[in-house]
Amino acid sequence: MRLPQLTLNQKLGVAALVLGALALFSQPHRGPFVKLDARELALVVEQEVDHVTPTELAAWIVEGRADYRLIDLRTADEFESYHIPTAENAQLPALNDYPIQRNQKIVLYSEGGIHSAQAWLLLRAQGYEGVYTVLGGLDGWKDEVLFPTLPAETGPKERARFERAAVVARFFGGEARTDGAPAASAPAVALPKLVSPAGPAQPVAPGAPRKKKKEGC
Amino acid sequence: MMTPLYKYGFFGEEFSLLVAFVLGLGFGFFLERAGFGSARKLAAQFYLYDMSVFKVMFTAIVTAMLGVTYLGWLGWLDLDLVYLVPTHLGPQVVGGLVLGVGFVVGGYCPGTSVAALATGRFDAVLYALGIFAGTFAYAQVYPAIQGFVNANPMGQVTLPEVFELSWGLVVFVVVIIAVLGFWGATLVERRFRSEP
Numbered sequence: 001m002r003l004p005q006l007t008l009n010q011k012l013g014v015a016a017l018v019l020g021a022l023a024l025f026s027q028p029h030r031g032p033f034v035k036l037d038a039r040e041l042a043l044v045v046e047q048e049v050d051h052v053t054p055t056e057l058a059a060w061i062v063e064g065r066a067d068y069r070l071i072d073l074r075t076a077d078e079f080e081s082y083h084i085p086t087a088e089n090a091q092l093p094a095l096n097d098y099p100i101q102r103n104q105k106i107v108l109y110s111e112g113g114i115h116s117a118q119a120w121l122l123l124r125a126q127g128y129e130g131v132y133t134v135l136g137g138l139d140g141w142k143d144e145v146l147f148p149t150l151p152a153e154t155g156p157k158e159r160a161r162f163e164r165a166a167v168v169a170r171f172f173g174g175e176a177r178t179d180g181a182p183a184a185s186a187p188a189v190a191l192p193k194l195v196s197p198a199g200p201a202q203p204v205a206p207g208a209p210r211k212k213k214k215e216g217c
Numbered sequence: 218m219m220t221p222l223y224k225y226g227f228f229g230e231e232f233s234l235l236v237a238f239v240l241g242l243g244f245g246f247f248l249e250r251a252g253f254g255s256a257r258k259l260a261a262q263f264y265l266y267d268m269s270v271f272k273v274m275f276t277a278i279v280t281a282m283l284g285v286t287y288l289g290w291l292g293w294l295d296l297d298l299v300y301l302v303p304t305h306l307g308p309q310v311v312g313g314l315v316l317g318v319g320f321v322v323g324g325y326c327p328g329t330s331v332a333a334l335a336t337g338r339f340d341a342v343l344y345a346l347g348i349f350a351g352t353f354a355y356a357q358v359y360p361a362i363q364g365f366v367n368a369n370p371m372g373q374v375t376l377p378e379v380f381e382l383s384w385g386l387v388v389f390v391v392v393i394i395a396v397l398g399f400w401g402a403t404l405v406e407r408r409f410r411s412e413p
Contacts, residue, residue, distance in 0.1 A: 013396045019283045020392030024385040028289030029296050102298060127295060
């Protein structure tokens, strides 16, 4: 059988129709499935560039920096009772649809650090480049920022650092401690009231989704 | 390798400007090659005896749509990362009409006017001045119309999301519409060419 002679335009039209019909079965979206570069992620962890320390985070908040999104992965109740200033609340299962952008700096924390590390992996695997966890999670925040303790052996350097930490602790409504007991293991210590420390360092109300950065077209 | 290259950090902002420049040159070159650097060719669209503009634009839509679909299907393109201009239906309908009127009156659309400017056409120079004047005027009245410009925001949506259809079905329907459109456009051309 001979095919009918088609003009170039007709051939292109037929090609488009065939491709369009095939596309009926297409799955062009990645969905929740990811492909990850295990070696790259391992290197990022090895080089310890996957986290920020509570002290660094505290400095950002004090400076009023707004170039990061701080995400609290704990439950809404826990978030209500206390959270690090500037944090937004989002639990792990909801993170996939949470309005964060891949070009944003995203800082995650949970109670200890396990959930945030797991969320870190999930987000990195989905192509979020600037994801960090708070080292030690909220416990680390309490020990290092809210209730810093004076180290046992103190030189002038440690003392100066401790005094600086004490000022930061007061800023966040905490209190420096000299008795050597880490705060996280001493639950008797009352956490600061939620509203107290925010002050001028809070660029946006916690929980309020920030406006998406506008991109050119 | 995964695309979009820029979003995946294969190059930075400076290099992305260079890429944009090269792509822009290519865009302009092919507009000129298609004859769209001439207002006569473009105006013919509105007299319905030369439907090239319609055909070229619809071809571009179908080509890009199929390309994006298959690249996404193959896993070479992360569709979630592709930037979409947020939809504001009402304001964009009005804006489209304003652009259309400018197209009919001026004989160019913004892209083709730049291509025509590059080849030194005098009407394109006037058109470019008009673009600057219009941009300036828009900036001046923007505070007054700001509410309307940002009215009914729908976010970064696609047709499959709006109509709650599968991606593939929308692709297929658009291809059908396009092919019917090409066929219809050719009929229209014949009709309006024969009785000037």
